[in-house]
Structures are given as structure tokens and as C-alpha cells.
Amino acid sequence: MSIWEYANPKKFIATTTPVLPWVMWGAGLCLAVGLVWGFFFTPDDYRQGSTVKIFYLHVPSAMMAINIWVMMLVTSLIWLIRRHHVSALAAKAAAPIGIVMTLMALFTGAVWGQPMWGTWWAWDPRLTSFLILFLFYLGYMALWTAIEDDDTAADLTSVLCIVGSVFAVLSRYAVNFWNQGLHQGASLSLDAEENVADVFWYPALVCIAGFVLLFVGLVILRTQTEIRLRRARALQARMTA
Amino acid sequence: MIPDLGKYAAEVLSAYAVSLLLLLGLVWVSVRAARRACATLEAVERQKAARDG
Numbered sequence: 001m002s003i004w005e006y007a008n009p010k011k012f013i014a015t016t017t018p019v020l021p022w023v024m025w026g027a028g029l030c031l032a033v034g035l036v037w038g039f040f041f042t043p044d045d046y047r048q049g050s051t052v053k054i055f056y057l058h059v060p061s062a063m064m065a066i067n068i069w070v071m072m073l074v075t076s077l078i079w080l081i082r083r084h085h086v087s088a089l090a091a092k093a094a095a096p097i098g099i100v101m102t103l104m105a106l107f108t109g110a111v112w113g114q115p116m117w118g119t120w121w122a123w124d125p126r127l128t129s130f131l132i133l134f135l136f137y138l139g140y141m142a143l144w145t146a147i148e149d150d151d152t153a154a155d156l157t158s159v160l161c162i163v164g165s166v167f168a169v170l171s172r173y174a175v176n177f178w179n180q181g182l183h184q185g186a187s188l189s190l191d192a193e194e195n196v197a198d199v200f201w202y203p204a205l206v207c208i209a210g211f212v213l214l215f216v217g218l219v220i221l222r223t224q225t226e227i228r229l230r231r232a233r234a235l236q237a238r239m240t241a
Numbered sequence: 242m243i244p245d246l247g248k249y250a251a252e253v254l255s256a257y258a259v260s261l262l263l264l265l266g267l268v269w270v271s272v273r274a275a276r277r278a279c280a281t282l283e284a285v286e287r288q289k290a291a292r293d294g
Contacts, residue, residue, distance in 0.1 A: 050253050100263050100267045103263065107256070112256065221275050229282075231282055
């Protein structure tokens with residue numbers, strides 16, 4: 001059996017529908033456990049005080065903001081190369097989730113930055129590239145709604161997604177490229193020396209799992225929605241023809 | 242019940258409140274759109290079935 005069989009809309013819906021409630025309940029459980037653990041049962045940081053609790057929202061949302069764009073890049077490339085409609089619709093479905101994650105990362109970063117850096121905002125490489133990523137999400141969603149023909153919209157948004165990927169990569173590695181920014185380097189690392197202390201790391205891992213599951217659940221649900229709307233439009237067009 | 246957040250209480254609580262609001266809003270909008278799409282497709286399919294006899 002080939003993975004491309006799932007590019008069939010009917011097969012996609014039939015396969016994902018039974019999985020969806022499990023993914024959503026898993027997301028809810030992980031988010032509830034991770035956020036309650038992080039908020040109520042972890043100590044304050046010796047330098048950052050209680051603001052360290054913002055970590056459990058800021059880091060997972062920022063990770064998701066970048067990785068969702070990467071997922072959109074992959075599905076856009078699949079659309080451009082293999083012309084599978086489900087992949088184009090999955091990219092379209094992921095964009096609103098990505099923009100919410102980007103907004104969340106920007107907001108939590110600002111309220112964390114104010115007491116720590118003394119400013120809500122700085123034109124720091126990571127912050128600026130994140131703002132540009134937010135604008136790319138906006139532009140991507142606007143382009144989908146501005147073009148009537150679905151295939152043309154999928155083509156043009158795929159090209160926009162490829163261009164925006166530069167900023168998704170910049171958002172991730174900006175602190176490594178330029179050292180003059182306010183933003184610190186990666187908080188999470190496989191290297192134990194660089195990583196945050198375990199007392200913060202374990203609840204953060206549960207939160208990240210929750211964010212990933214929430215994204216998977218929502219992208220499945222929203223892709224199914226797009227498939228159904230597209231089918232309804234096609235049937236209506238056939239009836240009026 | 243709420244831990245002592247000290248002088249940063251406003252920042253921490255607002256971060257949690259806005260984030261949870263955004264996440265719940267996203268889930269609500271997605272579920273509502275999914276239900277509407279199901280209803281729309283069903284209505285169109287019924288219409289087509291009635292037309293085709």
C-alpha cells in the first residue's frame with residue numbers, strides 16, 4: 001500500500017475520522033497536565049522569578065509556528081509536484097493554526113520580555129523574523145481567499161509558502177546568525193549542559209506534546225472541512241451546469 | 242490555590258489568559274466550521290439525489 005493512497009479525499013476522511021477523537025483527547029490531556037504542572041508545581045527561576053512560567057506557552061507555540069510553516073512547505077511541494085488536492089488543502093487548513101501559534105508566541109514573548117529586558121519589543125533578529133513570519137501567514141491566508149479558482153490559488157500560495165520558508169528558517173536560526181539580539185539562544189537542547197533544568201524541562205515536554213497533538217487534530221479536522229466544502233462546491237457547479 | 246507570582250503576576254496571568262483564549266477560540270472556530278461544512282455537503286447531496294431521482 002502506498003502513502004499516496006491517502007491523497008484520495010474519501011480515503012483521507014475514512015482513515016482520519018476514527019483517529020481524530022483520540023488525537024483531540026490526547027491533546028487536551030497533555031495540555032491540561034503540562035500547563036497545570038508548569039503553572040502550579042514548578043519553582044520560580046532564580047533570575048526570572050515567576051515569569052519562567054510563560055516558558056510553557058511561549059516555547060511550544062514558537063516551535064509550532066515555525067514547524068507548521070515547514071509542514072505547509074512540504075505539502076505545498078507535494079501539490080506542485082504531484083498535484084494531490086488533499087496536500088494543498090492540508091496546507092490551507094494549517095495556516096490559521098500557524099498564525100494563532102505565531103500570535104501567541106509574539107504576545108507571550110512581549111509580556112515576558114517587558115520585565116526581563118525592560119521593553120515589550122525590540123528589532124532583534126529573532127523577533128523581527130517572527131513578525132515577518134506572522135505577516136507571511138496573513139498574506140498566505142489572504143491569497144487563498146482572494147483567488148476564486150482553487151487550483152490557481154493552490155499554485156500561487158505554494159509559491160508564496162516556498163518564499164516564506166526563508167523567514168521560517170530565519171526565525172529558528174536568527175539567534176545563531178546574529179549575536180547582537182536580545183533574544184537568548186535555544187532553551188531546549190538534546191545537550192544536557194545547554195538544556196534547561198529538568199524541573200522545567202519535563203512539564204515543557206508534556207506541553208510540547210500537547211501542542212503537537214492539538215495541531216495534528218486541528219489540521220485533520222480543518223482538512224476534512226476543506227474537502228467537504230470543495231465537494232459541495234463541485235456538486236453545486238455540476239447541478240447548475 | 243494560585244501560586245504566589247510576586248511582582249510578575251500581571252504578566253504571567255495575562256500570558257496564560259490570552260493564550261488559552263486563543264487556543265479555545267481556534268478549537269471553537271474549527272469545530273463550528275467542520276459542522277457547517279458537514280451540513281452544507283449533506284444538503285447539496287440531498288438536493289442532487291432529489292434532482293437525479
